[in-house]
Amino acid sequence: MDTRTGVALVGAGAFGQFCLKTFAAMPEVQIVAVADIDSGRAREQAALYGARAYGNLADLLANVDVTIVALNTPPYLHHAQGLATLRAGKHLFCEKPLALTEAEAAALIRAADEHGVLLTVDYVMRHNPFWAAAAALRESGVLGALRHMDLANHAAGLDLPDDHWFWAPEKSGGIWIEHGVHFFDAFAWVAGQPGEITASQAFARPGGVIDRVEALACYGRTAAHFYHAFDQSGATEQTTVTLTFEHGYVTLREWVPTSLELLTPVPPDGWQTLLPGEVTLAPQPDGRFHAVARAPEGKSAVYRASIQAGLRNLVRAIQGQEPLRVTGQEGLDSLAMACRAQALAARPGR
Numbered sequence: 001m002d003t004r005t006g007v008a009l010v011g012a013g014a015f016g017q018f019c020l021k022t023f024a025a026m027p028e029v030q031i032v033a034v035a036d037i038d039s040g041r042a043r044e045q046a047a048l049y050g051a052r053a054y055g056n057l058a059d060l061l062a063n064v065d066v067t068i069v070a071l072n073t074p075p076y077l078h079h080a081q082g083l084a085t086l087r088a089g090k091h092l093f094c095e096k097p098l099a100l101t102e103a104e105a106a107a108l109i110r111a112a113d114e115h116g117v118l119l120t121v122d123y124v125m126r127h128n129p130f131w132a133a134a135a136a137l138r139e140s141g142v143l144g145a146l147r148h149m150d151l152a153n154h155a156a157g158l159d160l161p162d163d164h165w166f167w168a169p170e171k172s173g174g175i176w177i178e179h180g181v182h183f184f185d186a187f188a189w190v191a192g193q194p195g196e197i198t199a200s201q202a203f204a205r206p207g208g209v210i211d212r213v214e215a216l217a218c219y220g221r222t223a224a225h226f227y228h229a230f231d232q233s234g235a236t237e238q239t240t241v242t243l244t245f246e247h248g249y250v251t252l253r254e255w256v257p258t259s260l261e262l263l264t265p266v267p268p269d270g271w272q273t274l275l276p277g278e279v280t281l282a283p284q285p286d287g288r289f290h291a292v293a294r295a296p297e298g299k300s301a302v303y304r305a306s307i308q309a310g311l312r313n314l315v316r317a318i319q320g321q322e323p324l325r326v327t328g329q330e331g332l333d334s335l336a337m338a339c340r341a342q343a344l345a346a347r348p349g350r
């Protein structure tokens with residue numbers, strides 16, 4: 001008997017195709033269906049995995065082999081398609097953002113409860129070993145209090161054509177909702193408590209769309225700063241997260257981090273076991289320690305493993321083997337921060 005969990009993917013675009021390839025390598029799931037409004041694309045992708053192709057969601061939801069729907073359509077469709085999925089008794093692996101508004105996200109959470117199914121959001125950082133190490137360092141208290149978290153995200157917006165849904169706020173929700181949610185959630189995880197936005201601003205291209213946003217927040221007594229710019233190309237993009245502790249600095253580089261750097265006066269026996277991958281350690285002339293933990297397998301492998309870990313967690317949660325690592329409520333909390341940042345920055349500056 002085939003004990004694999006049947007997964008359907010809806011929205012076989014750029015990221016959907018990456019997810020299909022990624023899911024196909026998981027022994028515990030089987031891709032049973034692929035839907036896309038572009039039925040040729042659905043057929044082509046379904047054929048690669050021996051799955052059934054669908055041109056619409058309603059027909060796919062009638063397929064009894066589908067246990068989980070991975071929703072990879074643009075953000076403005078997540079609410080309606082997510083609701084249809086949950087009401088059909090299917091579990092939801094939702095791409096971020098969970099929805100465009102807090103009311104829509106709350107409706108999805110209610111629908112999951114009412115229909116006795118689970119929903120989670122594909123927040124890949126929650127399954128990244130270097131983000132997990134940052135959270136473990138904070139939780140251990142070995143570096144003292146977490147004072148400040150800083151994100152500088154210079155992303156490849158120049159590679160997105162002007163008519164891409166990303167630039168249309170009614171489709172993407174805007175930068176905070178489409179992309180910021182990842183980091184609002186990751187910072188809450190690292191800080192161990194929810195955050196609150198205190199200030200926000202936005203910058204538009206000359207005569208054009210908003211392509212840079214910035215906000216201040218606090219997570220309890222930890223201050224936070226977020227800067228998202230979609231004004232770089234794939235060749236020049238760069239993401240840096242700096243966490244400042246009472247006794248040390250932690251740096252994560254790149255949007256999918258493959259390394260973590262730590263500079264601290266605290267001796268390694270207090271924190272070395274919390275670092276993943278290959279660790280190099282160099283005592284500094286000033287008496288501090290500089291450690292770098294690296295994933296030798298590279299970015300694509302780390303990214304795929306993070307997506308797989310999220311789907312695997314949902315499969316195990318459905319089977320009652322473990323709790324969800326990313327709950328619907330956490331999807332809503334991070335979305336609420338994004339909506340607040342959006343509202344505070346409603347009047348673009350400069």
Ligand SMILES: NC(=O)c1ccc[n+]([C@@H]2O[C@H](COP(=O)([O-])OP(=O)(O)OC[C@H]3O[C@@H](n4cnc5c(N)ncnc54)[C@H](O)[C@@H]3O)[C@@H](O)[C@H]2O)c1
Nearest residue numbers: 011012013014015016036037038072073074075095096122
């Ligand atoms: N978690 C991550 O790391 C990550 C990374 C990239 C993108 N994403 C998210 O994935 C989602 C998709 O992004 P993308 O870059 O792949 O977009 P995309 O535009 O490349 O793909 C979207 C696909 O959905 C299809 N589609 C549109 N309307 C549809 C409908 N009504 N029914 C079925 N299919 C429909 C389109 O034809 C297209 O194939 C977004 O929510 C995005 O935020 C998440």
